[in-house]
Amino acid sequence: MPPVEVFAPANIALAKYWGKRNRALNLPTNSSLSISLGSLGTTTRIAEAEKDTLLFNGKPLDNAAPEAQKIWRFVALCCPHRQQSITITTSNSIPTAAGLASSASGFAALTLALNEFFNLQLSDNALSTLARQGSGSACRSLWHGFVEWQKGEREDGSDSYATPIASHWQALRIALIEIETQAKKTSSRDGMNHTATTSPLFAAWVAQAEKDVHSIKRSIAAEDFMALGQTAEANAMMMHATMLAARPPLSYFLPESLATLQRIWHCREQGLAIFATMDAGPNVKILYQVQDEAAVIAAFPHAHCINPFSRCS
Numbered sequence: 318m319p320p321v322e323v324f325a326p327a328n329i330a331l332a333k334y335w336g337k338r339n340r341a342l343n344l345p346t347n348s349s350l351s352i353s354l355g356s357l358g359t360t361t362r363i364a365e366a367e368k369d370t371l372l373f374n375g376k377p378l379d380n381a382a383p384e385a386q387k388i389w390r391f392v393a394l395c396c397p398h399r400q401q402s403i404t405i406t407t408s409n410s411i412p413t414a415a416g417l418a419s420s421a422s423g424f425a426a427l428t429l430a431l432n433e434f435f436n437l438q439l440s441d442n443a444l445s446t447l448a449r450q451g452s453g454s455a456c457r458s459l460w461h462g463f464v465e466w467q468k469g470e471r472e473d474g475s476d477s478y479a480t481p482i483a484s485h486w487q488a489l490r491i492a493l494i495e496i497e498t499q500a501k502k503t504s505s506r507d508g509m510n511h512t513a514t515t516s517p518l519f520a521a522w523v524a525q526a527e528k529d530v531h532s533i534k535r536s537i538a539a540e541d542f543m544a545l546g547q548t549a550e551a552n553a554m555m556m557h558a559t560m561l562a563a564r565p566p567l568s569y570f571l572p573e574s575l576a577t578l579q580r581i582w583h584c585r586e587q588g589l590a591i592f593a594t595m596d597a598g599p600n601v602k603i604l605y606q607v608q609d610e611a612a613v614i615a616a617f618p619h620a621h622c623i624n625p626f627s628r629c630s
């Protein structure tokens with residue numbers, strides 16, 4: 318079998334996934350909607366080998382390591398009748414496990430690579446459903462641009478997959494403010510399970526998150542940046558507030574995260590149209606429009622600016 322190489326972008330949710338209704342299948346309590354990060358993501362190569370081997374960011378990963386076992390379990394899920402041993406080589410252009418969604422692009426790239434290498438000929442829905450089982454948000458990383466993940470209703474998860482939203486919003490930009498790149502202490506899996514089981518705000522979060530998906534879809538259709546930014550920022554803050562109300566409380570914020578948020582809010586009061594979002598980590602992402610790029614860089618000199626539609630044809 319000839320070797321294959323695929324790329325999947327990282328994604329940032331504008332309306333977040335936080336809470337599972339089924340932990341084994343990664344079925345969410347609410348729908349979510351993301352924007353992919355253009356050329357930031359994971360490149361994965363699969364080739365024939367004498368024995369199963371993993372190379373992760375240039376380094377061999379012991380098959381007994383928990384991360385490796387997760388990957389081989391996922392390979393077995395995608396290819397239950399596999400006989401050929403393989404080498405999986407994967408490299409990230411984003412820091413791993415720092416709340417910049419590298420597990421999403423990692424499992425999405427692996428799903429695409431397995432489909433291609435073993436000629437599985439899976440439909441987009443089937444690919445997304447599989448990627449979801451590696452990491453929930455991975456089901457959205459199969460596409461560039463805006464992607465919606467419908468939570469679905471069925472118990473087997475067969476209607477819980479993502480689909481791309483037709484939009485090429487050329488002016489939209491994202492700036493990454495890297496505050497810490499080390500692996501987080503609480504995984505998103507543990508964090509969301511703890512929030513869902515102990516936070517008295519959780520039911521309100523689920524109801525609002527579903528409304529936010531609809532509101533963001535309307536903003537995308539109208540290319541209404543202010544409406545998009547306001548909803549995305551409020552959604553992220555509500556997710557973190559719901560975690561903070563968990564017992565004991567859970568917070569991914571570092572002091573520098575809060576200082577960055579306050580700088581964003583101050584800039585906005587001064588008339589700069591920028592909005593924040595944050596995932597399960599201390600890093601902050603800024604949503605802005607291309608015409609404000611110079612002002613964003615002036616206010617946040619270390620910002621890493623991304624055109625999310627750079628790889629869309």
Ligand code: PMV
Nearest residue numbers: 330333334453454505596597
């Ligand atoms: O897919 P997971 O298990 O890495 O969880 C992702 C959780 C958030 O990034 C905080 C939200 C999201 O929708 O991506």
